[in-house]
Amino acid sequence: MTMSTDKLIVESPADFHVHLRQGELSKLVTPHVRKGGFDLAYVMPNLTPPITKTDMAIEYKKQLQAIDNTVDYLMTLYLSPDLTPEEVRKAKQAGIVGVKSYPRGVTTNSDSGIESYEVYYPVFEEMEKCDLVLNLHGEIPSDSTSNTCVLNAEEKFLPHLEKLHQAFPKLRIVLEHATTRAAVEAVRSLGSTVACTITAHHLAMTVDDWAGQSWNYCKPVAKYPSDREALREVILEGHPRFFLGSDSAPHPAQSKSVASPIQPCAAGVYTSPILLPFVTHMLESFGALDKLQNFVSGYGRAFYGRSAGLNARRIVLEKVNRYRVEDTWSFGETTVRPFWAGKEIGWQISDVSAFMKQPPRLDA
Amino acid sequence: MTMSTDKLIVESPADFHVHLRQGELSKLVTPHVRKGGFDLAYVMPNLTPPITKTDMAIEYKKQLQAIDNTVDYLMTLYLSPDLTPEEVRKAKQAGIVGVKSYPRGVTTNSDSGIESYEVYYPVFEEMEKCDLVLNLHGEIPSDSTSNTCVLNAEEKFLPHLEKLHQAFPKLRIVLEHATTRAAVEAVRSLGSTVACTITAHHLAMTVDDWAGQSWNYCKPVAKYPSDREALREVILEGHPRFFLGSDSAPHPAQSKSVASPIQPCAAGVYTSPILLPFVTHMLESFGALDKLQNFVSGYGRAFYGRSAGLNARRIVLEKVNRYRVEDTWSFGETTVRPFWAGKEIGWQISDVSAFMKQPPRLDA
Numbered sequence: 001m002t003m004s005t006d007k008l009i010v011e012s013p014a015d016f017h018v019h020l021r022q023g024e025l026s027k028l029v030t031p032h033v034r035k036g037g038f039d040l041a042y043v044m045p046n047l048t049p050p051i052t053k054t055d056m057a058i059e060y061k062k063q064l065q066a067i068d069n070t071v072d073y074l075m076t077l078y079l080s081p082d083l084t085p086e087e088v089r090k091a092k093q094a095g096i097v098g099v100k101s102y103p104r105g106v107t108t109n110s111d112s113g114i115e116s117y118e119v120y121y122p123v124f125e126e127m128e129k130c131d132l133v134l135n136l137h138g139e140i141p142s143d144s145t146s147n148t149c150v151l152n153a154e155e156k157f158l159p160h161l162e163k164l165h166q167a168f169p170k171l172r173i174v175l176e177h178a179t180t181r182a183a184v185e186a187v188r189s190l191g192s193t194v195a196c197t198i199t200a201h202h203l204a205m206t207v208d209d210w211a212g213q214s215w216n217y218c219k220p221v222a223k224y225p226s227d228r229e230a231l232r233e234v235i236l237e238g239h240p241r242f243f244l245g246s247d248s249a250p251h252p253a254q255s256k257s258v259a260s261p262i263q264p265c266a267a268g269v270y271t272s273p274i275l276l277p278f279v280t281h282m283l284e285s286f287g288a289l290d291k292l293q294n295f296v297s298g299y300g301r302a303f304y305g306r307s308a309g310l311n312a313r314r315i316v317l318e319k320v321n322r323y324r325v326e327d328t329w330s331f332g333e334t335t336v337r338p339f340w341a342g343k344e345i346g347w348q349i350s351d352v353s354a355f356m357k358q359p360p361r362l363d364a
Numbered sequence: 365m366t367m368s369t370d371k372l373i374v375e376s377p378a379d380f381h382v383h384l385r386q387g388e389l390s391k392l393v394t395p396h397v398r399k400g401g402f403d404l405a406y407v408m409p410n411l412t413p414p415i416t417k418t419d420m421a422i423e424y425k426k427q428l429q430a431i432d433n434t435v436d437y438l439m440t441l442y443l444s445p446d447l448t449p450e451e452v453r454k455a456k457q458a459g460i461v462g463v464k465s466y467p468r469g470v471t472t473n474s475d476s477g478i479e480s481y482e483v484y485y486p487v488f489e490e491m492e493k494c495d496l497v498l499n500l501h502g503e504i505p506s507d508s509t510s511n512t513c514v515l516n517a518e519e520k521f522l523p524h525l526e527k528l529h530q531a532f533p534k535l536r537i538v539l540e541h542a543t544t545r546a547a548v549e550a551v552r553s554l555g556s557t558v559a560c561t562i563t564a565h566h567l568a569m570t571v572d573d574w575a576g577q578s579w580n581y582c583k584p585v586a587k588y589p590s591d592r593e594a595l596r597e598v599i600l601e602g603h604p605r606f607f608l609g610s611d612s613a614p615h616p617a618q619s620k621s622v623a624s625p626i627q628p629c630a631a632g633v634y635t636s637p638i639l640l641p642f643v644t645h646m647l648e649s650f651g652a653l654d655k656l657q658n659f660v661s662g663y664g665r666a667f668y669g670r671s672a673g674l675n676a677r678r679i680v681l682e683k684v685n686r687y688r689v690e691d692t693w694s695f696g697e698t699t700v701r702p703f704w705a706g707k708e709i710g711w712q713i714s715d716v717s718a719f720m721k722q723p724p725r726l727d728a
Contacts, residue, residue, distance in 0.1 A: 142572050144589035149572045151515070151588065208506050208513050210575070211585055212628035217576040224515065225508040257621065262706045264576035342626045 007350075008317040010293055012308035013276055014040035016300045017135070017176055017197050017245025019268070020064055020073075022047050028331035029250045029272060030067040037276030037315050037349050039308060040072040040301075042245065045100055050078035054091045072311065074304070076100045076135060085126035097304065098133035098174075099123075103141055103157070117164060124164070128171040133304065135174045136161060138183065139220055150221045151207075155182040165190050172303070177202065177247045179220045181230035187241060188234070195303045197245025198231050198295075201269045201339050203282045214265040215256055215337065218249065235295055236288045243300035244279060248272040250336045253328065269339040274325055280317050281345040318350035371714075372681040374657055376672035377640055378404035380664045381499070381540055381561050381609025383632070384428055384437075386411050392695035393614045393636060394431040401640025401679050401713050403672060404436040404665075406609065409464055414442035418455045436675065438668070440464045440499060449490035461668065462497035462538075463487075467505055467521070481528060488528070492535040497668065499538045500525060502547065503584055514585045515571075519546040529554050536667070541566065541611045543584045545594035551605060552598070559667045561609025562595050562659075565633045565703050567646045578629040579620055579701065582613065599659055600652045607664035608643060612636040614700045617692065633703040638689055644681050645709040682714035 015038045020030050033041045043064065045051035051060055057075040064073050077083060077091055079101040088099075101117075117124075127134060138161060139153035148156055161175055175187055175196045187196040205222035222228065234242045249268025256265050271278060276296065283292050301307060322344035328337050379402045384394050397405045407428065409415035415424055421439040428437050441447060441455055443465040452463075465481075481488075491498060502525060503517035512520055525539055539551055539560045551560040569586035586592065598606045613632025620629050635642060640660065647656050665671060686708035692701050 144570065144592075147588055147590040149570050149588055150575050151571055206508065206513050207515055211514050212574075212578055212581040212631055214576055214578055214629075221575055224511055224513055226511040228508075265578075267576055 006319040008280065008289065008292065008347075010037070010276065010280075010315045010317060011297060012040070012301070012312045013038045013296045013315060014042075014072075014244075014300050014306065014308075015246045015248070015272075015275065016040075016042040016174070016243060016304065017044065017199075017247050018042060018272065019044045019046070019247070019249045021250060022063075024332045024334045025250060025252065025336070026063065027067055028329060028334050028336060029248075029270070030064055030071075032272040032329070033071050034068060036248075036272045036274055037317075038071070038272075039311065039313055040074065040306065042074045042097070042304075043076060045076045045078040046102065050080065051076070052078045052080045052082035054087060054094045054096060057091070057096050058094055072306075072308075074098070074306070078102070079120065079123075079134075083120075083123050085122055088123060088126040088130055088132060092130040092132055096132070098135045099127060100135040100137070100176075102137045103139055117160060121167065124168050124171055128168045131172065133172045133174060134164070135176055136164075138175045138178070150219070151223060154178070154180050154220050154223075158182060158186040161186060161194070162190065165194050169193065174245075174303075176245060177220060178231065178242075179223050180227045184230045184234050184242070188239065192241070195241040195243070195299075197247070197300075198235065198242055199245065199247045200271050200275060200279045200282060201247075202228065203231055203235075203279075203286075204340075215341070216269060216339070217256075217265060217267055218247070218269045219267040232286045232288070235283065235291055236286060238291050238294060240294070240299045240302065243294070243298075243303065244296045245300075246271050246275055248275065253335045253337050256337065270336050271339045273329060273338055274340060274345065276315060276349060277317065277345050277347040278325075278340060280347040284346070314353045315349055316351035316353075317347050319346060320348050322346045323348070370683040372644065372653065372656065372711075374401070374640065374644075374679045374681060375661060376404070376665070376676045377402045377660045377679060378406075378436075378608075378664050378670065378672075379610045379612070379636075379639065380404075380406040380538070380607060380668065381408065381563075381611045382406060382636065383408045383410070383611070383613045385614060386427075388696045388698045389614060389616065389700070390427065391431055392693060392698050392700060393612075393634070394428055394435075396612075396636040396693070397435050398432060400612075400636045400638055401681075402435070402636075403675065403677055404438065404670065406438045406461070406668075407440060409440045409442040410466065414444065415440070416442050416444045416446035418451060418458045418460060421455070421460050422458055436670075436672075438462070438670070442466070443484065443487075443498075447484075447487050449486055452487060452490040452494055452496060456494040456496055460496070462499045463491060464499040464501070464540075466501045467503055481524060485531065488532050488535055492532045495536065497536045497538060498528070499540055500528075502539045502542070514583070515587065518542070518544050518584050518587075522546060522550040525550060525558070526554065529558050533557065538609075538667075540609060541584060542595065542606075543587050544591045548594045548598050548606070552603065556605070559605040559607070559663075561611070561664075562599065562606055563609065563611045564635050564639060564643045564646060565611075566592065567595055567599075567643075567650075568704075579705070580633060580703070581620075581629060581631055582611070582633045583631040596650045596652070599647065599655055600650060602655050602658060604658070604663045604666065607658070607662075607667065608660045609664070610635050610639055612639065617699045617701050620701065634700050635703045637693060637702055638704060638709065640679060641681065641709050641711040641713060642689075642704060644711040648710070678717045679713055680715035680717075681711050683710060684712050686710045687712070
């Protein structure tokens, strides 16, 4: 992939986990998918109200396309009692790709999240038949009596992942935004139908970075340095079931800057507008630049069976003097502040060439 | 101690770890020691510049007395190269009680903190002879390469505590503001010269409470629910080497409300103005009201050899309809916001009777 030490070409980057929101915020952030170098957005359904039905997802996709029609939006449904086996079939026919499961109350707009999976087994069975992907926010709710808190909520979820995979071995499952060594090891130990997304910000942060720093607060929280190391190692290894899902999660700036002692700030960090340069910057920091193509495109597209086809693009990244990430982005009354704002990165997108003749590469 | 289920008498409460600051902030917060029900303040030396010499501590004590002369201020020095064995003797003669050690860079104004203890062994030897107390902020600095972060910084400090105790078995040492089960167990395992303070806020919080909530962010950070449980258990047990040191640490409100994505907010929560009612509220929550007298006065005074003597007071606490903790306190241009602001507590100070004839009680 490396053209030289100063230039890289990445083909058809795909972000397999992104929040594009609603209303004015959506108008602000949706074009940032493309700005950040990405051609594909796997779109999360945690709106208000949640996208629980096929028709809602189709309508939402239209809204996103009206904002920016150059991106390939893969739509998902929010797992809820609205999702019947019949609705699964309808979703599949309508081109919906996955179903996202949120544990109740653990992140933005997750009040409708699930409490137990067994009740959804008929749905999962139909998803397995139809080949709809199950996307898991893998945390269990905090509970002092069982010593469960944000630090071990992911690790304590892993038995549920294993049980689901055993019950539905052909169901494709993605454990989203893994943050722990335990999660990496669990996914690695499971079959080829189980994959895992890794965000850009969890490659950068540990718990120290969000301690007292609300802009860096997200769910799942960044954990120990050894956990971050596990995420870096599995990318460095080039494991094909671990790929980028940014979990880019914009919130209006005022809800990230803490004002009330009663209410915590919104959970989520926003990486879309700088995503490809930032991921490149991070992978360079731990010597994994040769894994960039597969991490940001090849492995994810292979798992989802989403070749870029005739829409393939080549993105040229150039190594540059470090530049400061912009502080804020605004549209109308809405302002968001990206992750890494005020800090520096050393790569930028210098050129884009559209519509290649050949299908994009999965590096061997 | 219980007069009835609705009233409690506490004799001569003593806060063995408190930050009284400088300038306008000091004028605002120093009277809150008394307001919060306390007669004794063990005063931390992390000012700008740090209180490294006897003369500075005496001058600081005068400033505090000029603000409120009803409190017994026990003064400390900041462990630094300024502290020679000769200075230790001078400090002892001047009535200074302890020496506080801060690891470099881990909390407010700790840039002059220590990096290695061996260089201070001659100082500790003299402190042991003079019976000056060594107060330890027990955290080691974060370091990704050794997997050290705010979550395990205290546990990783404990071998240093043990080594110091072995080297100076007669030196009285206080591990300040313990937050982990590991710290409780370590102190319990050591000799009678080693004690431990516990804050009010660490009895209330876990990591979930400061995640995305800068007002609850302090160092050491609150940890797992099982760690909080260990703090509660050792109080419930009535272990005489575990007593209250509030680590009440006021910061101007604007430095607690996060504005910059580069700089974390100030670490510290402020409990002084509500301290005795809040500790009572917490101890009631885990069934330890019968340990209140010893936890907030008896054990600490016994360890430090500080009977209230003729200055003893009786504080009457009354169980009341829950009331909301005030949002802010201001003086001049300075505003602080207490811990638990906007939440409710069920006890208040209803009466104070001064100057008892008998020395205060250590409950058997």
